[in-house]
Amino acid sequence: MARFPIFGIAVDRKPAFARDDVLSHDGWSDFEKDLTELDATITDIYISGSDPTLQVRAHDGVNWTVELGGRSRNRDAGLLDAKPIPGDKVTVLGRRTHHFGETRIKAMQLTIGDVGYDLYPELRDAS
Numbered sequence: 001m002a003r004f005p006i007f008g009i010a011v012d013r014k015p016a017f018a019r020d021d022v023l024s025h026d027g028w029s030d031f032e033k034d035l036t037e038l039d040a041t042i043t044d045i046y047i048s049g050s051d052p053t054l055q056v057r058a059h060d061g062v063n064w065t066v067e068l069g070g071r072s073r074n075r076d077a078g079l080l081d082a083k084p085i086p087g088d089k090v091t092v093l094g095r096r097t098h099h100f101g102e103t104r105i106k107a108m109q110l111t112i113g114d115v116g117y118d119l120y121p122e123l124r125d126a127s
Contacts, residue, residue, distance in 0.1 A: 028123075031095035031106050038092040038105060040064060042084055042112075047074065054107075056090060065104045066092050069119040077117040084112050 040056035043063070047054075052068040074080050084090070093109040108120040 028095070028106070030097050030099065032098050033095070035093055035108070036096045036105060038064060038066075038094075040090055040092065042086050042088045042090055044086060045084060047080060047084075054084070054090065056092070062103055064092075066090075066094070066110075067104065067106045068110075069107075073119055074117075077119050078115075079110070079117045079119070082112060082115065082117065088112050 038056070038058060040058045042054055043057050044055035046052060047068065050071075052071065052074055054066040054068065056064050056066055058064060068074055068079065069077070071080075089112070091111040092105055092107050094105045094107040097104040097106075108118075108123060110117045110119065
């Protein structure tokens with residue numbers, strides 16, 4: 001007689017991630033400890049969403065995703081009032097991802113034009 005796998009409520013289901021994994025994620029574990037400076041041009045802006053980012057193109061032609069702080073942190077730094085537009089020059093001081101092949105950086109400080117925005121002053125001073 002053929003055996004079929006059991007589906008439905010009788011299956012012993014386990015969560016994909018344990019509760020401790022979610023609680024221990026601090027948002028910085030994907031990024032290196034050393035600071036990187038990136039000079040680029042803004043190509044697209046997603047500041048008002050739940051995961052604020054800038055899409056930028058470096059001088060060597062590589063496209064990067066710049067992760068910004070949370071909405072309240074961006075507002076406190078004055079970034080929401082800045083209204084950057086595509087084509088603006090930006091200098092990003094932050095931490096690169098350590099995942100191979102990813103061009104992503106978590107911004108700690110931005111300079112758009114001549115105006116600086118310090119998103120994580122407490123972490124930058126601790127580095």
